[in-house]
Amino acid sequence: MNIDKLRLLADEETNDAKARRQRRKRNEVFRHKLVKQRALQSQHRYLMLSIGAAVITWTFAGIQVLR
DSSP: HHHHHHHHHHHHHHHHHHHHHHHHHHHHHHHHHHHHHHHHHHHHHHHHHHHHHHHHHHHHHHHHHHH
């Protein structure tokens, strides 16, 4: 009887350890995905700001030429 209880406890500890490892792995994968997503958003933001600055510059230059 004690051996069965010890086996159950050992199995529970093993299952808990597996669950912790899986959670840690999922969290790590999610973190990497989030970092990639933020990097892409940053690149997109930089691109849009660059395009906006170019449009403003060209508009200002066009106004100066028309004067």
